[in-house]
Amino acid sequence: MDLERNSVGIGQRPALILVDMIKGFTSSACPLGTDCPEVVAANAALLEGFRARNLPIFFTTVVYRNPDQASVFRNRIQALNCLTPDSQWVQVDSALTPREGEALIEKCWASSFFGTDLAVRLQSSGADSLVVTGLTTSGCVRATVVDGLQHNYPVVV
Template identity: 30%
Template sequence: MATLENRPHQALVVIDVQNGVVSGGHHRDAVVANIATLVDRARQAEIPVVWVQHSSEELAKESEQWQIVPELKPADGDPVVHKTWADSFEETDLEDVLAGLRVGQLVVTGAQTDECVRSTLHGAIVRGYDATLVEDAHTTEDLSEYGAPPPDQVIAHTNLYWKYHRAPGRTAGTVETKDVSFGK
């Protein structure tokens, strides 16, 4: 259980599923479809969906590259957190948003697996949250020309690593889209 007091609720966190981030993502369409399924299920269960949107030189605010992919749309009232660092908590209002919703348990999806997703998972755990990675709802591009493993291996390694990750008083782990259980 999370180490945060009075935080009994869950939230689905969708990280950087933006045109310029996932256009070259491994199994992009299947991952986006899984995220869409999770968004629908979270909304049906009245679980908040928190969107995270990165901006940088390559992802200029309001540009087409910066926009969330057309298959996914934040609903009116869904929190949208704007960030400029890999960890979605760094210099953002994510913690305030989650505190306001009394959220202590995060279900994490998005991109890029080896940067913003992984950094946010670690950021959540060190801040006292429980953080579950949806193993078939995150992606990354092929960065093997820069020395990284192929994207399928990056994703598999991140899933393996996070499946067994633990911290005192907090839980981590992975789950497939079909097995995600949303509850208040």
């Protein structure tokens, strides 16, 4: 059955969430990454548009500070163990470096909401909708979009 859907679009004050646009995923030098300059460039253009309009911007990174964090997932994909606080791989790609006032949220799981204070930060910023971009679409972006909807935000990918 194909149900009728209405487009909800975005609000007057959308927040941009750049999911895991980190060196570990944007560089083939990391076992988790691939060189993807076109993806980085598209995210940079979107980021500049949000900056020009003084809209809320949130970056996420994946950081494992102890062996108990996301242990099942890390056991399954052992390459994730390189995402430690002292690793260059957890840093945002240099073409997208956060500016002062742009939050960098550390996460251990797929969703940018799960186990973080993103929901509180979004509410404090006055965001009324979300634009979600980043890496990877089938995992962390998707999980963030689903949780954004569950927090009652219109979401555009």
